[in-house]
Amino acid sequence: MMSIIWPILVIVVTVFGVLGVAAVSTMLERRLLGVFQDRPGPNRVGPFGLFQVIADAMKMLFKQDWIPPFADKPVFLIAPIIGFLAVLLCFGVVPITPIWSVAGNLNVGLLFIFGMLGLGVYSVVLAGWSSNNKYALLGGMRAAAQMISYEVFMGLSVMGVVMAAGSFSIRDIVDAQTNCWFIIPQFLGAVIFFLAGVAETHRLPFDFPEGENEIGAGFHTEYSGMKFGMFYLAEYAGVALSSALVTTLYLGGWHGPLLPPFLWFAIKVFLLICFYILLRAALPRPRYDQLMSFGWKVLLPLSLLNILVTGAVVLLRAGV
């Protein structure tokens, strides 16, 4: 009996935990942006403005859920669900602590994540396409080009870690970092992975799919109410996912002295989310062609170089 209840408990708590983290990080982002700009941020609702999350959720839920008459209705409805599900499913293979993970030992865990991130592109493209709106379509096209090309560098940069750990299972990768976090031998890969993660979640400064000054709100121009809320939550869940991935792949996951494993994981993820927000506060959005040329001309050669060097080192260690 216990063998059935425990996995279900893990799944339910993880899903709601991710939802909670996504909701709270919307609040965290606004407060932190305020702090970076020498202002308090939203602080009127409840103690320290904490209930702002609830107020926002209520607003989202009770807003009119408008589907434009010119939209392709079934696709329009399903697009945000795909995006949200893809991000949620990724969390399934992220081991949070040695005992707490839905499928952390999955032997193709990393490949599963890349597959799901690939599905995430569909959400944005379909949203842009079904909206039947020029700006939404432009945003969708930008998102497709950006996410697909940055997924390349994301995958390539992670190969160094996979070679060093000798496994695609994220659990094994974390275990391989017991003595030395991969951010030290794989620093280049970590930086590329993080940058690709920013582009992959289309967060500022790489938020071209929704570049306000050029194409309105991009792919979610026509979305409102809870369907927009799902895009919104998926974005923040994506930030949390990206932070969790950097934590597990490069920062040793739950490993750390003194504190319990979960706390270490939470602290690392929290700091990375804060860094995401700091990036948003600090950097302006570059031009779209600059993003693409930066990706293909800088990140691609660098990540290939990273694979080459890591592979050579691994071969030398093996004593071939």
Added chain:
Amino acid sequence: MLGIIRTIWMTFLHMFHRNETVQYPDVKPYLSPRYRGRIVLTRDPGGEERCVACNLCAAACPVDCISLQKGEREGRWYPEFFQINFSRCIFCGFCEEACPTYAIQLTPDFEMSEYVRQNLVYEKEDLLISGPGKVHDYSFYNVSGLKIPGKNKGEAENEAKPVDIHALMP
């Protein structure tokens, strides 16, 4: 590249800067006594209305927000009604400068929001305050040469007796 890292670092340092925001409804800003806010009508030290309904404030007002009607009582002028439309008023203070009797004065208060626009038209009862405002000892009828009941010509402060034009002496 270095510039980007420097930008991120400088933005991070802003975490330790002081908040510039004034949390307005909780923390009130300091308004000096000569701040030009809500307009009031003051009374003289005797408790009488200072306004003599001369209409100079209404003439000076660049947006024509003051409207009043002169009335007369025992030889003294007073406003039968006195309205200020605060939805028009620009708080320039020209009415205060124009007033010969220090009756109309601007106060350091700006919190006058209303839900109904009509409520921004203040009547005389809304404008009158019980004290003398910024000028404490001034009473127009005590210094003017006007004859009112209880005070003849030449009996005001610093006023010479009127010249007897029928007398021969210089």
